[in-house]
């Protein structure tokens with residue numbers, strides 16, 4: 252009998268809920284109390300310096316050393332008043348997690364005394380050893396230095412006794428080694444391009460912020476059961492496991508009541524988030540058993556990305572206290588819904604207008620349509636790049652599976668907006684439009700808000716859907732850093748808006764009225780981007796066929812999707828907007844390929860290990876029990892009678908042998924393929940070999956193992972089963 256599985260299960264049965272540490276009556280009481288936000292800054296920084304820094308943040312200008320020094324002093328005083336003893340630069344290297352290196356404020360002097368010190372230099376810049384972070388060849392081996400530099404647009408905060416300062420992370424040559432650097436550049440690009448276009452409509456608009464509201468899905472598994480599964484501990488997902496008799500078919504988990512142990516965890520998580528200024532609002536059960544979602548109010552994109560990274564970090568740490576493990580993997584359980592991270596995206600102006608929210612009159616609606624149609628056009632032009640921004644080993648198991656958005660990029664806008672676009676297409680003439688025709692058109696678009704408010708057709712199967720006042724990019728994986736998809740969306744929209752401005756200006760110069768010029772270009776875009784619009788069921792096979800007819804790409808694998816990151820078209824786009832230089836793009840491509848290869852390699856090794864060292868031995872042990880039994884029966888019964896009595900057991904003995912044989916031979920073949928793949932020198936060839944030669948064995952081996960799970964004595968089975976992982980509360 253497998254003791255580990257049963258000891259773990261026993262532990263779970265005796266768990267008692269752990270009460271949350273923080274108690275509060277109103278969220279507003281604790282909101283942001285651990286953040287060096289505007290309120291704290293006003294208290295700890297002299298007025299002039301405060302105004303100076305606010306202006307620099309607003310305009311994106313450089314903060315001079317003197318001001319930085321004043322901020323550092325204020326920040327230290329604030330942090331120490333909250334009990335902080337250490338500080339760290341907090342950054343997002345390309346490992347996909349966050350990194351920190353703690354230093355003490357404590358500074359001994361030559362006389363044997365000590366002071367608490369934190370100067371401008373320490374706030375503004377640090378030099379962590381970059382050699383253990385992925386650089387894709389950017390960093391020379393003799394030059395291991397990397398720099399972290401303060402991002403004043405994302406406020407510092409305190410965790411435990413440490414002041415954390417969000418920073419970018421670059422090599423000594425200035426090349427980005429992180430996720431934040433290109434994101435900030437893309438946000439700047441979309442700001443500039445959008446402001447220029449806004450000037451057609453409202454001269455008061457001088458700043459446009461991209462906004463992001465993510466929805467984080469995750470699974471919670473008891474830590475004892477987690478630890479009893481080497482596949483979960485090593486890869487974050489189950490590599491074997493038969494689906495339980497009851498899965499999610501009753502739909503009884505979705506929005507169901509939340510069990511106390513889990514609720515306690517969520518309560519504590521929310522308190523932590525609120526204190527750190529993460530405006531979490533929503534919590535609910537998801538479709539699958541033990542699957543949940545957490546979502547905040549939307550924020551400025553850079554801050555929202557930081558908050559999501561921070562959230563994932565806190566979630567993992569807090570889970571320990573409650574004896575849970577959080578699974579962020581996109582597909583932790585076969586046959587059970589995977590997890591995503593919907594990225595709700597929009598653009599918001601300094602005048603408080605959401606540019607993707609239909610307005611109250613024809614003028615604001617023309618503005619809305621401009622941004623709406625340009626976004627669709629941007630996705631149409633750069634669908635492949637958008638696809639590549641979410642390409643990871645984990646997401647590959649989810650995309651295109653029957654409950655997740657397909658790997659085909661398309662845009663859903665709903666029937667009412669489709670009608671409006673059709674109207675524009677019909678009514679806007681190539682030649683000069685009459686006054687009546689123009690009035691007619693304006694009346695038409697003036698009606699948008701009334702119609703939209705009762706727009707209830709929400710298509711959940713689209714990877715990129717318009718949901719009333721924002722676009723929702725649903726194909727992002729649950730473990731992803733939102734930065735890359737957000738860098739791509741904001742860059743392609745910046746590019747599209749720049750293009751739009753040029754085309755409209757050409758018409759205006761030719762004497763066409765401004766509104767008419769805008770309509771004319773929008774009409775062209777509607778026609779040009781029609782192919783990407785799809786209102787039907789994105790999960791169906793029909794769509795795969797239809798998309799192929801339309802010429803839309805269905806990039807199924809990660810290595811192929813990543814190729815787009817270094818295509819000529821992508822390079823031109825990113826260079827034009829100064830988001831990445833060529834070296835940075837090549838480096839990222841290499842890093843992502845390598846990460847992919849390593850993940851599949853680890854999974855493959857764990858599969859081999861589990862199959863040969865855990866599953867096959869118990870199968871044989873159980874088979875021996877059957878063999879002994881049959882032998883015993885043979886002593887007692889003879890001839891025909893023996894056949895009747897032992898026939899089924901003999902079949903079982905044979906079946907076990909057959910399955911064990913397939914498992915052993917498949918593992919051996921897989922190892923051979925791995926050896927071949929490891930000899931390949933190019934990152935791309937290697938990733939492709941792992942994808943097309945090694946990975947196909949996963950399913951073959953799993954199929955046999957999962958069948959054995961149904962056949963063997965329950966007490967022999969070494970791994971906690973799906974029903975134990977998913978249904979014990």
Ligand code: ADP
Pocket residue numbers: 462463464465466533546547548549550593595596597598605720721723
């Ligand atoms: P769903 O039906 O997709 O689950 P929710 O209401 O749970 O929708 O989530 C909506 C998400 O959209 C929230 O995270 C919210 O912050 C975000 N959101 C709302 N408006 C905007 C906006 N203007 N920009 C970005 N995100 C937004």
Ligand code: MG
Pocket residue numbers: 466593723
């Ligand atoms: Mg959503």
